[in-house]
Amino acid sequence: MLGRPRNLARPRLEFLKLVLFADFSKNIMNNFNKNLPYSQPAAPKSEMSTYIVIAIIAFALGLGSGWLWTKKNVAPVDGTKNTQTTEDADKTVGQIATGDLATGNSILVKDQTAGIEVAVEQVVLTNVAWVVVREDDGAGKPGKILGAQLFDAGIGAGKVELLRGTEAGKTYYALVYSDNGDRAFDPKLDAPILDSVSQPVMAIFKVN
Secondary structure (H helix, E strand, C coil), rough: CCCCCCCCHHHHHHHHHHHHHHHHHHHHHHHHHHHHCCCCCCCCCHHHHHHHHHHHHHHHHHHHHHHHHHHCCCCCCCCCCHHHHHHHHHHHEEEEEHCCCCCCCCEEECCECCCCCCEEEEEEEEECCCEEEEEEEECCEEEEEEEEEEECCCCEEEECCCCCCCCCCCCEEEEEEEEEEEEECCCCCEEEEEEHHHCCCCEEECCC
C-alpha cells in the first residue's frame, strides 16, 4: 500500500505566497504608471508575457516544492525495510531460544551460578509442558533428572527447583517434556517433545 505524505499544507502555502507576490508586484507597477505626469499607453504584449512567465515560474516552484516534500515524507514501498525487519527478527529468534520454530516449541536457559534452582530465561510452548533439568551423564548426553517445573502454553519464563543443586564447572540440560494431562510429572508417562528432525527440544547450559 502506497504511503501518503504526512503534510502537504506547507508546499501549497509556499506556492500561494509566490502567486501573491507576483500579483503584488503587478499592482505596484500599475500604481506607479498611473502617477506618472504623462499618459501611459496600454501594457504591451511583452509585459503581459512577463507576467505569464512569472506565473509559470511560481507554479513550477510550488509544484517542485510539493514533490520534494512528498518524496521526503512518503514511506518506502519497495519492501526493503520490511524484508530487513523480517531478517532481523529471524536472527533474534535464533538468539533467544533453542528449539524448533516449525513445531512452535523453544527454550532458552543461560549459563548461571550454582544453586538449588535453574532460571529459565524463556520458554515457548504450544501446549502445557514441563521443563526438566538433567545433569550430564559424562558422555555429553542428558543424564539423571534433577527437577521439573510445569509451564503453561505460550511465552513464559520462570525457575525450576531442584532436588539436588547444580555444581560449578559442570554442564546441564533443560528439556521440554509433554504433560499427559494430570499435571504431575512422571518420566515414564511424560515424554520429551521432539523438533522437526526428531531431536529433543532442549537448552544446554553451564554452571560457574
